[in-house]
Amino acid sequence: TELDVDGWLAQRLAESAEAEESSTGDGDWPAESPAPGEISSHRDPLTQEPYPVVCLARLPTTHSWEVPILTGMGDWNECPDASVLAAFAHRWQLRYGAEIVSATHDVLEFTVSDPPTTREAALELAREQYLLCADIVDQGHGSIAHLAAALQNSNYWYFWWD
Numbered sequence: 607t608e609l610d611v612d613g614w615l616a617q618r619l620a621e622s623a624e625a626e627e628s629s630t631g632d633g634d635w636p637a638e639s640p641a642p643g644e645i646s647s648h649r650d651p652l653t654q655e656p657y658p659v660v661c662l663a664r665l666p667t668t669h670s671w672e673v674p675i676l677t678g679m680g681d682w683n684e685c686p687d688a689s690v691l692a693a694f695a696h697r698w699q700l701r702y703g704a705e706i707v708s709a710t711h712d713v714l715e716f717t718v719s720d721p722p723t724t725r726e727a728a729l730e731l732a733r734e735q736y737l738l739c740a741d742i743v744d745q746g747h748g749s750i751a752h753l754a755a756a757l758q759n760s761n762y763w764y765f766w767w768d
Contacts, residue, residue, distance in 0.1 A: 642761070732757055
């Protein structure tokens with residue numbers, strides 16, 4: 607069966623509201639636009655040097671959103687299970703033209719043909735992405751507003767679970 611993504615988001619939002627005593631909101635929009643991201647799974651995250659060996663896999667699908675299911679990604683620590691990851695990837699493919707282009711044991715990277723173009727749309731997407739992958743804010747952008755600024759007009763999305 608297909609996951610009810612909106613229901614999953616509502617449940618996750620309720621759980622996160624219970625866990626936090628006070629909400630800081632989305633944060634302030636950054637004064638400067640962040641630099642655009644780029645595919646990075648082939649690089650060491652600390653040195654940015656390319657790995658000496660990178661493995662490629664050809665999967666039996668024409669739909670990139672099926673990659674988490676085909677690889678069994680997820681369902682550890684804060685990373686949702688493969689069916690949740692696939693449901694979001696499918697949703698974003700339909701809404702934004704998002705395609706998974708890289709998947710590792712803890713990273714998903716997307717290229718995006720129709721990213722959000724307004725602050726409001728980017729904030730809405732950033733809130734959704736934060737509920738799926740809090741690490742991209744908590745250990746990355748620092749606020750939902752900063753993530754939204756990075757998503758606005760961006761043809762690249764990055765997810766990392768610790």
